[in-house]
Amino acid sequence: MRAKVYVTLKAGVLDPAGKAIERALHTLGFEEAHDVRLGKYIELRVDGDATQAAGRLDDMCRKLLANSVIEDYRFEVGD
Amino acid sequence: MRWGVVTFPGSLDDSDARHALEVLGEPAVALWHKDRSLQGVDCVVLPGGFSYGDYLRAGALARFSPVMECVIRFAADGGLVLGICNGFQVLCEAGLLPGALIRNRHLSFICATVHCRVEETDTPFTAAYSQAEVLALPIKHGEGCYVADAETLQGLEDNRQVLFRYVDAAGRATEDANPNGSLRNIAGITNATRNVFGLMPHPEHACEALCGGVDGAGIFRSVRVTLSDGLPIRTASVPPGL
Numbered sequence: 001m002r003a004k005v006y007v008t009l010k011a012g013v014l015d016p017a018g019k020a021i022e023r024a025l026h027t028l029g030f031e032e033a034h035d036v037r038l039g040k041y042i043e044l045r046v047d048g049d050a051t052q053a054a055g056r057l058d059d060m061c062r063k064l065l066a067n068s069v070i071e072d073y074r075f076e077v078g079d
Numbered sequence: 080m081r082w083g084v085v086t087f088p089g090s091l092d093d094s095d096a097r098h099a100l101e102v103l104g105e106p107a108v109a110l111w112h113k114d115r116s117l118q119g120v121d122c123v124v125l126p127g128g129f130s131y132g133d134y135l136r137a138g139a140l141a142r143f144s145p146v147m148e149c150v151i152r153f154a155a156d157g158g159l160v161l162g163i164c165n166g167f168q169v170l171c172e173a174g175l176l177p178g179a180l181i182r183n184r185h186l187s188f189i190c191a192t193v194h195c196r197v198e199e200t201d202t203p204f205t206a207a208y209s210q211a212e213v214l215a216l217p218i219k220h221g222e223g224c225y226v227a228d229a230e231t232l233q234g235l236e237d238n239r240q241v242l243f244r245y246v247d248a249a250g251r252a253t254e255d256a257n258p259n260g261s262l263r264n265i266a267g268i269t270n271a272t273r274n275v276f277g278l279m280p281h282p283e284h285a286c287e288a289l290c291g292g293v294d295g296a297g298i299f300r301s302v303r304v305t306l307s308d309g310l311p312i313r314t315a316s317v318p319p320g321l
Contacts, residue, residue, distance in 0.1 A: 013226060014260060016186050064143070067136055067172065069179040070226060 001046045001053040005075040007066045008039035039071075046077070053077050080306045082107035083120030085150070085166075087141045091128035092163065092283060099283040103299050112144040122159040122302050123150055125166030127219070127281060137180065137222045138168030147173060159203055159302055160275045164220055167267070167277030176270055176277045177235065178227030184260025188221040192291065193258050195266050195280055196246040199239050202269055203305035204276040207297040213250045214243075214294035216280035218258060223279040225261035225268075235268055243267035243278050 009015050015037050022036035042065060046053040057075045066073040082100050084107050086093040093109070100107040108118050112130075117123060131140035141147065147169070154160050154175050162170040170176045183189060192215050197208040208214075227235070235241050243266040247256040252264040259279070267278025282295025 014181065014184065014224065016182050016184055016224075016260070020186055064135070064139065067139070067179055069171070069177075069228075070181060 001048065001050060001077050002079060003044050003046050003053060003057055003075055003077050005042040005044070005057065005061060005065055005073060006039060007042065007061075007071050007073045009037055010070055010072050013070045050077050080105070080121040080303060081119065082122050082124060083110045083117055084108075084124045084126060085110045085112065085146055086126070087112045087128070087130035087144060087169075089129045089132055090126050090165070092126040092281065093128070096124050096126045096163070096283040099286040099295075100299060102286055103296055105299060105303065110146055112141070112146050114146045115149060117146075117149050117153055117158075121306055122161060123153060124283075125150070125160065125162040125169050126283070127164030127166060130165055130169065133165075133222075136168075136172065138165060138170075138172040141165075141169045142172040151175065154270075154275050157272065157274050159306075161204060161298070161302070162275070162277040163281055163283060164218075164223070164279055167279055168222065170275060170277040175275050176268055177231045178225055178268070180222050180279070181224045181226055182222050183220070183224050183258075188219070189223070189258050190217075190219040191258065192217050193266075193280065194246050194248055194250075194256065195243040196250050196252065198241050198244055199269075201310065202242060202273045202276070202301075203310060204269065204298050204301050205242050206305050206310060207301040211250060213246060213248065214280075214297075215285070215292050216282060216295055217284045217291070218280050220259070220279055223259040223261065225265040225279075227262065232262060235265075236263070238271060240269050240271065240273075241265055241267075242269050242276060243280065 018036040018038045025033040061073040197212045245264040282298045285295030
């Protein structure tokens with residue numbers, strides 16, 4: 001199973017990198033860009049069927065891929 | 080007593096920590112990240128650096144190394160653990176300390192000497208200092224901004240777990256004195272049972288006059304004094320009602 005994991009900063013957690021990107025976008029003339037938040041995108045392949053993979057991915061996110069103090073996660077399982 | 084200093088792949092300050100301990104007359108053993116024993120040490124130091132390249136998140140991968148299983152058990156049994164800089168990040172990732180360390184407010188890597196105020200002295204790591212003593216300590220980090228949710232922060236304050244705060248030379252915890260954006264100017268915290276201490280400043284780089292100061296030596300002396308004489312009771316820092 002191919003899987004895509006998205007790790008994003010929780011609302012309220014400071015994101016200085018996102019702010020810097022937003023300023024750069026404004027400098028380039030993209031004044032309509034707001035609330036830039038920088039996250040992580042992880043691709044992987046997981047053995048097993050979709051249900052098993054989803055359960056294991058949730059474990060992976062909770063134990064390693066995301067830090068629940070500062071980050072949220074979501075994932076997609078597909079072919 | 081015996082100290083142990085852990086080396087992860089990517090640790091930078093492990094030999095400096097051992098050197099500082101040697102200067103202070105403290106014997107230290109080198110512990111490797113693959114070790115499954117702490118060799119009977121009384122206090123473990125997790126040093127600064129970039130363990131496992133800081134991949135994924137600073138400290139996230141080091142937390143799963145074999146030696147950390149020993150450190151987690153050791154801490155649960157009341158053993159003393161000191162995490163410096165990357166070591167602090169590892170302790171937060173391991174769940175031995177609350178909160179997390181994220182990118183500095185202004186994004187730049189900071190290498191500077193800062194002032195820190197000793198907030199509590201009734202801990203094994205700060206017993207040799209005076210209450211509200213202002214220390215000059217070096218920092219060098221890119222991800223030292225301490226964050227935690229409001230409830231956790233309040234818990235840290237209520238239980239007097241904030242041991243070091245960034246201050247100006249006069250001892251005031253101002254916004255300007257905060258080098259990295261840490262919430263409440265937090266530079267170092269202990270756990271609820273006060274046997275694990277993590278801090279971003281580098282006490283091991285401040286143990287010899289040759290290196291610009293000796294203000295960091297008190298942390299190592301505190302541990303030595305605590306283990307040989309027991310923890311001194313300092314009622315001055317206990318809030319009324321306790």
